[in-house]
Amino acid sequence: MRCIQLFFDGACEPVNPGGIGTYGFAAFDGGREIYGEGGVVCFGERWCTNNYAEYAGLVKALEWALAGGFDCVSVFGDSQLVVRQMLGLYAVRAPNLRPLYERAVELSRGFRRFSISWVPRGENSRADFYSKRAYCDFLKSRPDLRERYGKWLATERQLELLRRLGVEAECLSKAEASRLIKSRRRIPRS
Structure with a gap:
């Protein structure tokens, strides 16, 4: 069985809600980073929140792992909300999160072994790096957004x-x- 560790993160900057929502995730095999990515999932909409971006990071990480043929994943994130919802400890009440939650649950069932745990922010630095890089790259590529979000920058x-x-x-x-x-x-x- 091929087991890896996935770390996911999300952010909504420079203001939450309504900022630029980005995700990041990093995959590790035996303590060695084997893949990482980040991207933009939303911007400017009221439903664009850090929680939405966190879920997007989880979904993207799980999709990547399944596509790579991994059948055993240990997932880690610093979002207590996402982790506790995935564990069934919290209900999913936000309508913008429900589709992402359902997708994450569906994906998690594709692994022979799946676990998810909360980690402190300091232990999630690589996923955070990819999320922040996606945000900054997007902001740099869109001068109109610097003006739009200027009062928060x-x-x-x-x-x-x-x-x-x-x-x-x-x-x-x-x-x-x-x-x-x-x-x-x-x-x-x-």
């Missing part, structure tokens, strides 16, 4: 401060930029 002053701190951060929200600036300023300089 980092200001020019914040971007300049981050550049001085050695951080390239053109796609960050104002809140993320502020947190990063504060955390970097606390680091003693040698």
Whole structure:
């Protein structure tokens, strides 16, 4: 039996709901990353949320694993909502999530062995990387969206401060930029 580990993630940036919804997933075999991908699943719609993007990441990961002929997967995500819904601990009430949930359940039945578990955000860094890269690449390719989401994106002053701190951060929200600036300023300089 071929067993792999799948890590999935999703984000809706720079505002949730209604931002740019992206997914990411990474596949590991014996601790070695064998595949990773990210993409955009929605933007601008009220139903476009981080939970929708998280489910999209799970569905994309399961589709990839089935297409690759894997029959045993251990799935990990940092979304307690998605994991608990998949485990049957929470009901799926949001109409925008129901089709994705049903697709994920259907896909999960295609494996001989399937498990899903929650992990802290820090243990989901590769899936997060693919999700964030998809967001930033999409934002860069669509100048009209920089204007549309401008009030939530980092200001020019914040971007300049981050550049001085050695951080390239053109796609960050104002809140993320502020947190990063504060955390970097606390680091003693040698």
